[in-house]
Amino acid sequence: MLIRCRRVLTVLAVLSLVSLTGQAFGQQDNTDPLPSWKEGPAKQAIREFVRVTTDRASPKYVSPEQRIATFDQDGTLWVEHPMYTQVMYCLHRVGVLAKKKLEFWKREPFKTVLSGDRRAIAKLPPKDLEEIAAATLSGITVEEFNADVRQWLTTAKHPRWKRPYTELTYLPMREVLSYFRANGFKTYIVTGGGQDFVRVYAEQLYGIPPEQVVGSVGGTKFGYAKDGRPILIKEPKLLLNDNNAGKPESIHMMIGRRPYAAFGNSPGDRQMLEYTGAGDGARLMMLVFHDDVKHEYAYGPAQGLPNTKVGTFPQALYDEAVQRGWSVISMKNDWKRVFSFEK
Amino acid sequence: MLIRCRRVLTVLAVLSLVSLTGQAFGQQDNTDPLPSWKEGPAKQAIREFVRVTTDRASPKYVSPEQRIATFDQDGTLWVEHPMYTQVMYCLHRVGVLAKKKLEFWKREPFKTVLSGDRRAIAKLPPKDLEEIAAATLSGITVEEFNADVRQWLTTAKHPRWKRPYTELTYLPMREVLSYFRANGFKTYIVTGGGQDFVRVYAEQLYGIPPEQVVGSVGGTKFGYAKDGRPILIKEPKLLLNDNNAGKPESIHMMIGRRPYAAFGNSPGDRQMLEYTGAGDGARLMMLVFHDDVKHEYAYGPAQGLPNTKVGTFPQALYDEAVQRGWSVISMKNDWKRVFSFEK
Numbered sequence: 194m195l196i197r198c199r200r201v202l203t204v205l206a207v208l209s210l211v212s213l214t215g216q217a218f219g220q221q222d223n224t225d226p227l228p229s230w231k232e233g234p235a236k237q238a239i240r241e242f243v244r245v246t247t248d249r250a251s252p253k254y255v256s257p258e259q260r261i262a263t264f265d266q267d268g269t270l271w272v273e274h275p276m277y278t279q280v281m282y283c284l285h286r287v288g289v290l291a292k293k294k295l296e297f298w299k300r301e302p303f304k305t306v307l308s309g310d311r312r313a314i315a316k317l318p319p320k321d322l323e324e325i326a327a328a329t330l331s332g333i334t335v336e337e338f339n340a341d342v343r344q345w346l347t348t349a350k351h352p353r354w355k356r357p358y359t360e361l362t363y364l365p366m367r368e369v370l371s372y373f374r375a376n377g378f379k380t381y382i383v384t385g386g387g388q389d390f391v392r393v394y395a396e397q398l399y400g401i402p403p404e405q406v407v408g409s410v411g412g413t414k415f416g417y418a419k420d421g422r423p424i425l426i427k428e429p430k431l432l433l434n435d436n437n438a439g440k441p442e443s444i445h446m447m448i449g450r451r452p453y454a455a456f457g458n459s460p461g462d463r464q465m466l467e468y469t470g471a472g473d474g475a476r477l478m479m480l481v482f483h484d485d486v487k488h489e490y491a492y493g494p495a496q497g498l499p500n501t502k503v504g505t506f507p508q509a510l511y512d513e514a515v516q517r518g519w520s521v522i523s524m525k526n527d528w529k530r531v532f533s534f535e536k
Numbered sequence: 537m538l539i540r541c542r543r544v545l546t547v548l549a550v551l552s553l554v555s556l557t558g559q560a561f562g563q564q565d566n567t568d569p570l571p572s573w574k575e576g577p578a579k580q581a582i583r584e585f586v587r588v589t590t591d592r593a594s595p596k597y598v599s600p601e602q603r604i605a606t607f608d609q610d611g612t613l614w615v616e617h618p619m620y621t622q623v624m625y626c627l628h629r630v631g632v633l634a635k636k637k638l639e640f641w642k643r644e645p646f647k648t649v650l651s652g653d654r655r656a657i658a659k660l661p662p663k664d665l666e667e668i669a670a671a672t673l674s675g676i677t678v679e680e681f682n683a684d685v686r687q688w689l690t691t692a693k694h695p696r697w698k699r700p701y702t703e704l705t706y707l708p709m710r711e712v713l714s715y716f717r718a719n720g721f722k723t724y725i726v727t728g729g730g731q732d733f734v735r736v737y738a739e740q741l742y743g744i745p746p747e748q749v750v751g752s753v754g755g756t757k758f759g760y761a762k763d764g765r766p767i768l769i770k771e772p773k774l775l776l777n778d779n780n781a782g783k784p785e786s787i788h789m790m791i792g793r794r795p796y797a798a799f800g801n802s803p804g805d806r807q808m809l810e811y812t813g814a815g816d817g818a819r820l821m822m823l824v825f826h827d828d829v830k831h832e833y834a835y836g837p838a839q840g841l842p843n844t845k846v847g848t849f850p851q852a853l854y855d856e857a858v859q860r861g862w863s864v865i866s867m868k869n870d871w872k873r874v875f876s877f878e879k
Contacts, residue, residue: 258745335788379747392792402601403792404722404747413788415781415807423810425788432775432789438758445678445756445768446775447790449735449746464758467766 226372228529229365235479235527238520239369242477246453247376253475255453257377262454262477263407263444263465264370266384266391268504269458269481270399272351272361274490276315276503279390280322281358282345284314286329303328327429330387330411335425342393356534362398364533366456366481370399373454381452383444384408385436385461389427407447409435436461441468453477459504466519478519482506485524488531569715571872572708578822578870581863582712585820589796590719596818598796600720605797605820606750606787606808607713609727609734611847612801612824613742615694615704617833619658619846622733623665624701625688627657629672646671670772673730673754678768685736699877705741707876709799709824713742716797724795726787727751728779728804732770750790752778779804784811796820802847809862821862825849828867831874 230236245253246260267273287297287306297303302321305313317325330338351358370380382401384391388408395401412428435443441464444452454477455462455469466478483506484491484498492501495511514521524531573579588596589603610616630640630649640646645664648656660668673681694701713723725744727734731751738744755771778786784807787795797820798805798812809821826849827834827841835844838854857864867874 258739388789388792396601404790406792410789413785415784415811423784423807423814425784425811441758441766441768442756446731446753447747449731449749464766468758468768471766 226375227365227368229368231527231529233527235520235522238477238479239372242454242475243372243376245475255474259450259453260373260376260378261381261448261450261452262373262378263381263383263448263452263456263469264366265457265459265462265465266382266408267386268483269456269462270362270366270370270382271358272489273504274483274492274501275352277386278358279326279386281349282342282390283322283325283329285345285349286341287325290329323431326387327411327431330389331427331429333427335389335413335427338389338427339393342390346394359394359398360534361532363481363528363531365528365531367399367533369456370401374400378454379405381444381448382406382408383435383440383455383465385434385440387411388435407435407443409433409439438464440465444468455479456481458483459506460510463510463513467517470517470519478514478517479522480506480510480514480519481522481524482511483524484526485528485531488535489524569718570708570711572711574870574872576870578863578865581820581822582715585797585818586715586719588818598817602793602796603716603719603721604724604791604793604795605716605721606724606726606791606795606799606812607709608800608802608805608808609725609751610729611826612799612805613705613709613713613725614701615832616847617826617835617844618695620729621701622669622729624692625685625733626665626668626672628688628692629684630668633672666774669730670754670774673733674770674772676770678732678756678770681732681770682736685733689737702737702741703877704875706824706871706874708871708874710742710876712799713744717743721797722748724787724791725749725751726778726783726798726808728777728783730754731778750778750786752776752782781807783808787811798822799824801826802849803853806853806856810860813860813862821857821860822865823849823853823857823862824865824867825854826867827869828871828874830868831878832867 227236227239245251246255248254264270267277284306287303291297291303291307298307302317302325305317306325346357346359349358350356351361354361373380380401382391382395382399382405386408388406388410391408392403392406395406396403409431410433412430412432413425414428415423415425418424433439433443437460440462444465451472452469453472453475455466456479457466458481470476470478483489491498492504493506494500495506495508511521570579570582588594589598591597607613610620627649630646634640634646634650641650645660645668648660649668689700689702692701693699694704697704716723723744725734725738725742725748729751731749731753734751735746735749738749739746752774753776755773755775756768757771758766758768761767776782776786780803783805787808794815795812796815796818798809799822800809801824813819813821826832834841835847836849837843838849838851854864
């Protein structure tokens with residue numbers, strides 16, 4: 194009996210040791226951490242990268258504090274067509290502000306937005322969109338802005354799926370985020386979108402806290418409210434444009450380490466992937482390619498797909514990916530399903 | 537025997553539960569987490585703050601992901617007299633660069649620096665120091681800069697203690713950092729000093745990783761080396777001045793949450809403490825007051841101490857602290873010892 198008791202204790206001790214070791218080194222059990230991915234080169238690349246960077250016996254082992262992975266958002270983690278979600282929010286804000294700012298009804302580009310003419314709105318050039326963003330994302334405290342975006346997200350719906358934008362995240366990519374984190378990686382969003390905007394929902398949607406969201410940054414100004422309370426007011430001023438070369442520059446400023454993995458889907462992510470790939474050891478660079486018109490959208494113009502102004506994927510980027518050994522994720526061929534609400 | 541075996545198992549299970557609970561809630565055992573602090577109001581304020589924000593039964597409980605604490609560096613975590621360490625590095629760099637840039641020997645303010653006349657150097661106005669910083673902290677890749685600072689830190693010594701600057705951190709403040717982290721707080725440096733400079737040593741000295749160092753930011757430019765390799769070059773351009781109002785503005789940009797605790801030592805930290813104190817629930821605002829001429833330095837001009845240009849503590853700041861209920865840490869009365877090399 195004593196022997197049996199000792200055996201039980203030994204088994205318990207070994208089990209708890211195994212459990213602790215598993216936790217410490219982020220080892221996975223045998224269940225597939227990427228169930229929405231079809232077996233193929235993309236899934237294989239992700240699993241192999243995680244294996245070689247987290248296995249202490251691997252020559253490409255990366256110590257936990259160095260494990261940084263960066264993800265673009267629009268078109269990489271969630272839907273960006275027919276228009277970026279933040280632009281939809283800004284257009285909505287024009288309507289709200291126009292109740293007080295009556296001059297909006299006479300002044301372009303606000304007049305066009307208020308007309309509700311979707312075709313005319315879709316044709317607004319970047320300069321006009323920037324003016325709209327500056328006017329609608331400023332003049333309020335950071336807390337007022339957060340509350341307003343949060344409220345809008347509960348009511349706004351995507352025109353195609355008639356669902357909140359927050360349901361339009363890509364399930365396979367959320368699996369990648371979880372898989373990376375389970376293996377000791379710190380996951381960052383590095384987006385061309387507004388940092389304050391994405392921070393409102395990133396924790397709830399992706400498990401990514403505000404301090405791990407890097408984006409385009411508008412100025413804020415510290416000051417005092419009438420009652421003397423210190424406040425931060427959003428200013429109509431772009432401090433950092435987190436696109437193209439701005440991505441590695443912001444990564445250096447906000448993180449201070451070179452990522453080991455970077456995910457994107459358009460030329461705005463190119464320099465981030467180049468910078469990531471220029472590091473030594475194992476590095477993973479991946480681009481999401483929208484080629485599934487049935488479940489989401491199909492746009493290029495790479496590989497003969499239709500061209501687009503929103504999140505374009507030109508042939509030159511496709512060719513660079515092939516040449517540099519980056520993985521192109523085909524939504525059609527690499528994913529079993531796109532959204533968690535699909536069967 | 538079976539009964540005894542069951543009892544052993546029960547005891548084991550209870551013990552492991554206690555251990556897990558202790559870990560999960562960051563509970564301390566009975567050893568003093570702040571052994572270099574004398575019993576008194578400052579130590580009491582820190583312990584009470586940690587207790588009410590981490591005890592789930594407390595009405596001022598703060599969920600772990602919200603636990604942010606920010607610390608100024610120069611004069612708060614390490615010695616800043618007779619001159620900021622980074623300025624000493626810049627002066628050294630002038631000498632190195634002058635071997636190639638012969639015009640430095642004829643041009644002010646470089647000529648004064650190269651003269652070695654400590655009195656004249658100490659009198660250089662901020663504009664000249666900025667010009668020296670811009671010239672010495674730019675034109676190289678971020679990796680070259682890191683390597684150079686790292687190398688300098690191994691050889692440079694403080695004129696008074698004849699020890700590396702890296703040994704001149706305040707032991708009581710390092711205990712606060714550890715104590716906060718053991719209780720689930722994320723500790724950040726928020727310094728007026730150069731972000732890239734402080735990041736070189738913050739992990740080794742304070743256990744604070746690069747992504748948790750916020751500081752004044754010089755521009756970096758993404759580009760390609762002659763061999764095509766993507767690189768980031770430091771530019772002679774100040775993007776963010778992380779002093780005064782710049783501190784809460786940078787905290788919003790880099791962290792995106794209001795801190796629950798903030799530590800500083802001079803007017804450059806005032807707005808950070810005001811912004812922290814404007815939040816609801818328990819907030820801890822503390823200022824290190826240098827009044828120990830024997831073990832470190834004594835400077836004000838608050839409370840009749842001598843005035844200084846480096847890390848001044850004016851009476852107005854002292855009065856604001858008293859009025860707003862911030863704690864002033866007296867190095868002489870609140871600390872048992874300043875440095876870990878003291879007996």
